[in-house]
Amino acid sequence: MKHITEILDNASMAALSENELNEVRAHALECESCRSAYEAARLSAVVLKSRTQVVVEPSPFFQTRVMAALREQREAENVPAFSRLWKSAKVLVSSMALTTAALGVLTFVLPGTVVSDDQAVSAYSAESVIMGQKADEQLSYEQVLSTIYEDDEDAR
Amino acid sequence: MDLDLARQAQVGDESAFAEIVRRYSPRVFSVASRFFRQRSLVEEAAQEVFLKAYTQLGSFEGRGSLEGWLTRIATNTCLNMVRSSKRRPESTVSDLTEDEASWLEHQSAGDGEQPSVENEVVATDLADRLLSVLSPEDQQALLMIDGEDASIKEVAEATGWSESKVKVRAFRARKKVREAMEKLLGHRNEQLDSAAD
Numbered sequence: 001m002k003h004i005t006e007i008l009d010n011a012s013m014a015a016l017s018e019n020e021l022n023e024v025r026a027h028a029l030e031c032e033s034c035r036s037a038y039e040a041a042r043l044s045a046v047v048l049k050s051r052t053q054v055v056v057e058p059s060p061f062f063q064t065r066v067m068a069a070l071r072e073q074r075e076a077e078n079v080p081a082f083s084r085l086w087k088s089a090k091v092l093v094s095s096m097a098l099t100t101a102a103l104g105v106l107t108f109v110l111p112g113t114v115v116s117d118d119q120a121v122s123a124y125s126a127e128s129v130i131m132g133q134k135a136d137e138q139l140s141y142e143q144v145l146s147t148i149y150e151d152d153e154d155a156r
Numbered sequence: 157m158d159l160d161l162a163r164q165a166q167v168g169d170e171s172a173f174a175e176i177v178r179r180y181s182p183r184v185f186s187v188a189s190r191f192f193r194q195r196s197l198v199e200e201a202a203q204e205v206f207l208k209a210y211t212q213l214g215s216f217e218g219r220g221s222l223e224g225w226l227t228r229i230a231t232n233t234c235l236n237m238v239r240s241s242k243r244r245p246e247s248t249v250s251d252l253t254e255d256e257a258s259w260l261e262h263q264s265a266g267d268g269e270q271p272s273v274e275n276e277v278v279a280t281d282l283a284d285r286l287l288s289v290l291s292p293e294d295q296q297a298l299l300m301i302d303g304e305d306a307s308i309k310e311v312a313e314a315t316g317w318s319e320s321k322v323k324v325r326a327f328r329a330r331k332k333v334r335e336a337m338e339k340l341l342g343h344r345n346e347q348l349d350s351a352a353d
Contacts, residue, residue: 041334047282052303056189058181
């Protein structure tokens with residue numbers, strides 16, 4: 001028994017000849033799987049026809065809209081090369097200028113906040129912490145040394 | 157005539173290009189409607205087609221019709237839009253709405269319901285659901301041949317594919333859609349059985 005699915009898949013339902021359709025129908029009466037294939041092919045053809053009936057018509061303003069977009073496109077193409085370059089580099093240049101200005105402010109306008117190298121190095125040394133105490137709390141040189149090397153002596 | 161219009165538009169005659177847009181908009185919209193159902197998307201695609209056509213006017217040599225040339229640009233532009241949008245819905249061919257199940261039942265029983273806007277919408281939704289199992293290219297081949305009764309040659313001209321490629325695509329698409337419909341019908345039968353129990 002020759003199944004008819006190939007006939008169904010080979011051409012649209014509308015393009016099947018009368019002979020082919022008769023063959024399909026006759027076979028579908030005897031074969032259950034081909035019957036459901038034929039039914040599915042028939043319904044598919046109906047929904048596909050419906051789908052192609054849905055056509056959006058151009059609105060009355062469509063022509064105007066296209067012509068406006070075309071002018072816009074041509075204007076964009078006619079902008080000189082330097083302007084286009086400037087357009088793309090504008091953000092980079094502005095951010096660089098802003099950075100330079102910020103550095104200038106930090107260097108010249110707020111010099112007091114800058115510390116010297118000596119201060120920076122000694123700021124956290126043990127000697128400066130101890131020596132920086134108030135006059136009445138000041139320790140002698142020997143006391144300072146013994147405080148610093150206290151741990152070493154303990155170790156010894 | 158077409159060639160003159162194209163040449164005038166190419167040298168910057170805006171009214172000539174406006175005439176091309178006016179004359180061939182319906183054709184371009186009809187092609188775009190095969191790909192999209194939403195008006196905004198169809199208009200967007202159609203505008204893109206005409207802008208592209210304007211930049212390619214020099215390649216129109218007048219051997220074929222301007223309408224055929226625009227149809228090809230429209231088909232390829234829409235295919236690209238569909239491919240890049242990645243909006244292909246998941247192929248859910250198992251869930252049927254009540255309306256769809258009822259529509260299928262009437263159609264299967266051979267008492268096709270009276271044509272109405274509601275029925276057309278149901279049938280179109282079903283078509284989209286079936287088409288979602290296909291690639292955009294296969295959808296085109298099937299919609300043109302089975303939906304619009306176009307010949308293999310016409311599809312080949314509109315898409316730029318060879319005739320054998322069109323045949324293969326249409327065969328494959330028809331088979332997939334038929335199988336998807338069989339699945340839907342099987343699901344509908346299951347629904348009917350469970351309702352009877």
